[in-house]
Amino acid sequence: MSQIYLAGPFFSDEQIDRVKRxxxxxxxxxxxxxxxSPRKHQKTENPEFTAPWAAEVFQRDIKNxxxxxxxxxxxxYRDDDADSGTAFEQGMAWVQKKPIIVFNELKFPVNLMLSESLTAYITNSDDIATYDFDQTPKLPFTGELF
Structure with a gap:
């Protein structure tokens, strides 16, 4: 049984829809x-976007x-760059030698640091529903790099 951490931005309606799917x-x-899913765990006893709120959310996400x-x-991507929080979490996972499944629905060009650290590269949400998270088979990156 695997515990999965779902990293991804949820700053716009489009991103929230993608994470929900x-x-x-x-x-x-x-x-x-x-x-x-961090999207579901943003509430704290502190006002949103204050330093105490940020510290609590950061610690919770790091633990997870x-x-x-x-x-x-x-x-x-926003302004032709990957979400920095997601990239940070993916980097943490790579250092901890965890399998990394990358989902890129919009098929943006991918920074080589993200493409080279992944275990499986998926571009269709239906494939997430059927991917074997117990065995984490390798699915190589296909697409444009930068």
């Missing part, structure tokens, strides 16, 4: 028993990346 795909995947056995990284 991936959450639904994970819910329907028979090899997934549990996952942590560390506790996870797999990271599912939704890479999404």
């Amino acid at each position: 991936i959450e639904a795909a994970l819910d329907s995947n028979p090899t997934v028993t549990d996952y942590y 990346v560390t506790d996870a056995s797999i990271i599912l990284s939704i890479i999404d």
